[in-house]
Amino acid sequence: MAPTTLGTSTSMSLAGLRARIAPTPGYLDAATGGLPLRATTDALHAALDEWAAGRAFPTTYDVAVAASRDAYARIAGVDVDRVAIAAQASPLVGLVAAALPDGARVVVPDGDFTSVTYPFLAHADRGVRVDAVPLERLADAVADGCDAVATSLVQSRDGRVVDLAAVRAAAADVGALRVVDVTQAAGWYPLDPASHGPEITVCSAYKWLCAPRGVAFLTTTPEADALLRPLAAGWYAGADRWASVYGTDMRLAPGARRFDTSPAWLAWIGAVPALEAFAQVDVAEVHAHDVGLADGLRARLGLPPAGSAIVSLPDDDAGTVRARLTAAGLRVAGRGGGVRLAFHVWNDASDVERVAAALAA
Known part of the structure; x- marks a missing residue:
């Protein structure tokens, strides 16, 4: 069983x-985009009317x-002053890349999502070296010596x-x-916050957390704060936002909020x-539900359990398996030459049966 989330009070059942x-029967694509809660669509409609x-x-x-911000702090198991807000994950990773010294070595998993890798590769002109290694060798490659390690907690391509x-x-x-990207984990995989040392997590919330696209989060530790520069600092990063809209007297917020970027307003209404x-549901219950369905499908297909909510199946160049599904x-989604199926809270055993039947046909 994965570690439990710290600092999260639960009062809602999975049901x-x-x-x-x-x-939405047959929707197996949370890894691309989550489905909205009814309250999210209602809030967005109301906000549009107000506008x-x-x-x-x-x-x-x-x-x-x-x-x-408060709800995500509870999901991530961190204090709210450790959370910054943004629109996307890659600019947040870019803060880390910009903070590395010339000639730094960065270790990443081979085939990770490019929001994790590209921000570091963009600094090749000053000697930043990115070494991609197999996921199962990531810790060993870090132990060989590096300035930073960046990885998705759950791999987008295949759910490892x-x-x-x-x-x-x-x-x-x-x-x-x-640097840990929890975009494909937050919402179904229990997050275990860092207990010590410089660590940064980033998350785009429009997948497993079912928020509108344009809602992203950064969490930091005090050690990480000391390394980063708020490169996109604007009025929203000010200690007093509404006293920070003009002039050159910059007084940034304490903690992670100094890394805030101005929000895309409507997205946050829906979030x-x-x-x-x-933040209220027991993530261990969600984990058991999602992984139970995914591993149930794997069993039907003669595959061993993987402990992930994502199932990746091979496909041919013509996309025959994806077309059949x-x-x-x-x-479903086509990813990395295969078919990716992602099971989440709205799925049930009937979806497993539909997949098995389609493949058996």
Whole structure:
């Protein structure tokens, strides 16, 4: 069993969360984009009406950002002053890349999502070297010595889960900065916050957390704060936002909020119901449900369990397997030359049966 989330109070059952999402049989693509809660679509419709009527105010959106930040802090198991907000994950990883010295060595898993790798590769002109290694050798490569290690906790392509404890231990031994993208984990995989050392996590919340696209988070440790420069600092990063809109007297917020970027307002209105729901549900129950369905499918196909909510199946160049699943009314994704199926809270055993039947045909 994965580690439990720290600092999260739960008061909603999995059934209660499922009831808040419109049934969508055959949707097996949470790894591409989550389905919205009914309350999210209601909130967005109401916000659009307010905007159209000329009754939208920035201070109202600030309340949504604050509520979303608080909910994500509970999901991540960290204090709220350790959370910064942004629109996407890659600019947050870019803060780390810009902080590395010339000639730094960065270790990443081979085939990881490019929001994790490209920000470091963009610094090749100043000698930053990115070494991609097989996921199962990541901790060993870190132990050989590096300035930073960057990895997705759950791999986007095939759902493999990194041995984060081993990576953390190796990074601590060599004094490396750790960057962990939890985009494909937060919402179904229990997050275990770093207990010590410089660590940064990033998350885009539009997948397993079911928020609108344009909602992302950064978590830092005090040691990491000391290494990073708020390169996109603007009024929203100010200690007093509304006193930071003009001039050169820069007084940034303490803690991680100094890395805030100005929010895309409407997205955060829709994020609040989703993030608050996932902050209340027992993530261990979600994990057991999602992984149970995924491993149940793997068993039906004669495959060993993998302990992931994502199932990756091989496909031919013509995409025959994906076409067969699509023809059966199933929403899946083609990734890395295979077919990716992602099971989440709205799925049930009938989806496993539909996949097995489509493949058997």
